[in-house]
Amino acid sequence: MAAKLILSMDGAVIKEYPLNKERMTIGRKAHNDIAIDNLAVSGEHAAIVTILHDSFLEDLDSTNGLEVNGVPTKKHFLQNNDVIEIGKYKLKYINDQVTQTTAADFEKTMVMRAPVKQVAPSANKPAAAVAPAQGQASSNKPAQASVESTGKFDAPSVSAVSQSAKPTVSQSKPAGDMQQDTMQKAAVVQVLTGPNAGKELELVKNLTTLGKPGLQVAVLTRRPHGYFITHVEGERFPLVNGEALTSQAHQLNDHDVIELAGVKMEFYFKK
């Protein structure tokens, strides 16, 4: 399903425009794909270039400019629900394509054939260069035509998930949201013995190493369902509550005492 723009003014929807061409123009003159007959709108005000599932907005040196989500913009990579404002008009960008992280999409790596190379535009004139010769015959879905899907998998991802003991929290998040995935409580390691006794180390990273390189090192990993300690190097394995770790990761509980390279420390969750 193609992405679309919904044109409205003062909250009243005027028209919907599917983005079904590689390049669509917005302007006052009638030949524009999205014609807005208003003096505040330049003859050719802006263009939207769509490549497969991504759309890019560009101001065509219009007199009054445009805003995206309230910010004056020359060029913008449109994201679902962005609002483009031209004068009193609003164009809402809707692209509810299933995002990449759904199972079906991930399993499809696809090959694009040679003509696609022309897509790479010169840095200066992206909008103009983006529409290569493929446009005429199939102006409805020109970009799609050059994609050859070779990926169709019958194995449902459900079966894969069931074997991986994976938490469900993070499965449908886009990759960019990784940091937010760690919704669990913040945790701290406090040194109990030795010269650094009393010092606290907040576990803000996904990976924190403890110990002395060459002697004994362990790593604390932050995962969606908790914190884990794993032995990295050294002949002796770290102790947790007096018991030596195996080579496996060990989940830490509140107030566990870790002993590593002769130093005791306590793991606890921040209140």
Added chain:
Amino acid sequence: MVRSHNEDSVACEPACGLVVLADGMGGYNAGEVASGIAVSVVVAEISEHLQNALPVDRDAERGEELGVLLLDDSIRKANASIFHAAQSQPQYAGMGTTIVSGLFYDDRVAVGHVGDSRMYRLRGDILEVVTRDHSLLQEQIDGGMISVADARLSKNKNLVTRAVGVDSEVVPEIHVHDVLVGDIYLLCSDGLNDMVEDEDIQATLSALQRNLPLAAGQLIQMANDNGGRDNVSVILVRVNGKFSEPRGWLAKLFNWFQE
């Protein structure tokens, strides 16, 4: 993560300093077949030729080192094998694979790749991508259409512009890089870098470089924790000593890990 179809294939041949990783695509088990053919052809070709020749030998006619030529030739051969298999068996029609391969010799590494499987290098604390993806997104980045930061938001991931086995010919991209003692090389399928930020890859390799099996496991775990659905394969290579020709490179440690 275990899948009934694992489209990735990997191989390590410490005897000739070769690592290969391929991420196949195609219906049913065709992706697995394609990546399997690619890896076995490349390994077989290169190890056979290196039995009575050295990678530094120069081919007088083509004016290039054998190591580079072998990578190029073997990937082209893999392409032909996959293409022919796809032509002759209807269930394999259209199958293909990415590939990334490193041949270590003479304190250097020759890297050949096609598609979006990558090689990274950790040198000191700096993580760099050695290969440049053959993908739509990379072309858009190169063309100035989209910034690297915006690329993460793109819905056009997983579109490769070059693949092994989909056409009768393929042009592998081959470069030779100097290798320093202490370098760590990571080969991975896009299942890793789609799901784990470079920053986290860097932190993991830096922190766990003394324990590569753990580092490999940690990378895969992070991809899965972040919602990874694709196959994730990684190969890690640490350069433990100099290996200038002829036979000085025995101290190298290979490790591979796949899920």
